[in-house]
Amino acid sequence: MHFLEIHSNILPSFAYMQLGTMKVNSDGMMSTKGKHGFMRPRIVAAAVLVAVFLPGQALAVDNASLWRSLLFPGVGQAHQGHYKKAAIFGGTALLAATGVFLSSVNYTEQANKANAARNEFLFFPTQLMNGEVISITEIDETYARMVSATEEADDRFKVRNFFIGALITVYAINVVDILISKPHDTETAQRIQIEVNRDRVMLTRTFGF
Amino acid sequence: MTGIKLTRMRILFAAVLLIVVVSACARHEDLPAPLSLVTPPKPDLIVSTVDSLTFNLTWSVSDVSVVSYYRIYTMIPLLGTTVDETADETIMNATVGPLGVVVPGLEFGVSSVTFQNVESAIDVEPAF
Numbered sequence: 555m556h557f558l559e560i561h562s563n564i565l566p567s568f569a570y571m572q573l574g575t576m577k578v579n580s581d582g583m584m585s586t587k588g589k590h591g592f593m594r595p596r597i598v599a600a601a602v603l604v605a606v607f608l609p610g611q612a613l614a615v616d617n618a619s620l621w622r623s624l625l626f627p628g629v630g631q632a633h634q635g636h637y638k639k640a641a642i643f644g645g646t647a648l649l650a651a652t653g654v655f656l657s658s659v660n661y662t663e664q665a666n667k668a669n670a671a672r673n674e675f676l677f678f679p680t681q682l683m684n685g686e687v688i689s690i691t692e693i694d695e696t697y698a699r700m701v702s703a704t705e706e707a708d709d710r711f712k713v714r715n716f717f718i719g720a721l722i723t724v725y726a727i728n729v730v731d732i733l734i735s736k737p738h739d740t741e742t743a744q745r746i747q748i749e750v751n752r753d754r755v756m757l758t759r760t761f762g763f
Numbered sequence: 764m765t766g767i768k769l770t771r772m773r774i775l776f777a778a779v780l781l782i783v784v785v786s787a788c789a790r791h792e793d794l795p796a797p798l799s800l801v802t803p804p805k806p807d808l809i810v811s812t813v814d815s816l817t818f819n820l821t822w823s824v825s826d827v828s829v830v831s832y833y834r835i836y837t838m839i840p841l842l843g844t845t846v847d848e849t850a851d852e853t854i855m856n857a858t859v860g861p862l863g864v865v866v867p868g869l870e871f872g873v874s875s876v877t878f879q880n881v882e883s884a885i886d887v888e889p890a891f
Contacts, residue, residue, distance in 0.1 A: 624777045664791070665790070665791035668791045668792070669791055669792055672792050672794075672795060675795065675798075676795055678798060679798060682879055682880045682881065685880060686880060687834075687876055687880045687881075687882050688880065688881060688882065689874075689881075689882045689883075689884070690800070690802060690803055690881050690882065690883055690884065691884050693798065693800070693881070697797065700794070701794060704791060704792075704793075704794050707791040708791075711790070711791065725777075
């Protein structure tokens with residue numbers, strides 16, 4: 555009888571899926587001995603949170619670069635010598651951070667309008683209970699203004715969340731990249747090499763990414 | 764080993780900080796339910812002239828059962844608007860005047876007020 559078992563004993567980020575054979579012992583208990591297959595899928599989406607639980611020994615963690623990348627994406631890559639990646643991470647994070655700031659300002663302004671209209675509308679019952687006469691036109695206009703402001707706030711909320719999600723994603727990928735990449739060794743990787751033979755001269759240009 | 768633990772603590776701190784920042788962001792409130800109010804009927808006003816200084820106002824509404832009383836507006840250009848109220852919903856006419864002088868642009872308006880103190884739209888008619 556075959557079954558699928560998923561367990562993670564040391565590394566929660568990796569699910570070790572073992573295909574085994576279920577046996578029934580003489581006392582009636584089931585055992586799970588006998589492996590027939592082995593799969594190791596990676597969960598990339600939760601990389602940042604998962605990385606917290608990863609033992610440092612399993613990765614080539616460069617603490618100085620990691621700390622820099624946590625401060626701002628791309629800084630750690632630049633520290634490692636990967637300048638193109640640093641520019642990509644830094645530029646994307648800068649764009650996302652600018653988007654978060656602008657969309658947050660935009661959203662907060664609209665949320666305040668929506669909440670003000672909401673409070674005004676919810677105060678009508680109290681005013682009516684106190685004997686104050688209120689025009690149905692004023693109530694309808696306030697309700698329409700509240701609905702319009704709330705719908706606009708909903709839209710701006712989604713835009714703000716998009717930029718927040720983008721920023722978090724860039725941060726996460728940036729941290730994962732720092733965790734799995736090694737510092738660029740400029741000494742061993744000669745950028746320009748010239749090899750001279752009897753019948754030819756070979757010029758080699760090395761690019762680092 | 765201490766360095767590894769410190770690094771993990773830094774990552775944990777950054778992750779928690781991100782979550783706190785995102786969750787602490789302002790959020791607008793959801794839409795409340797509409798108020799359960801009886802819509803007041805808008806009166807249909809007819810203004811007739813008794814003489815050049817006195818006016819007779821008569822109006823009708825679609826549903827008198829929801830009306831507590833009526834408001835009568837006298838709108839005089841440059842001087843503003845005065846409001847009078849009827850005693851109850853059964854009074855559906857009023858006489859205004861005699862005014863001291865003939866007022867060009869004089870207008871009258873009538874609205875109904877429900878038992879919940881909600882006032883209808885005002886039906887405005889010119890005096891002349």
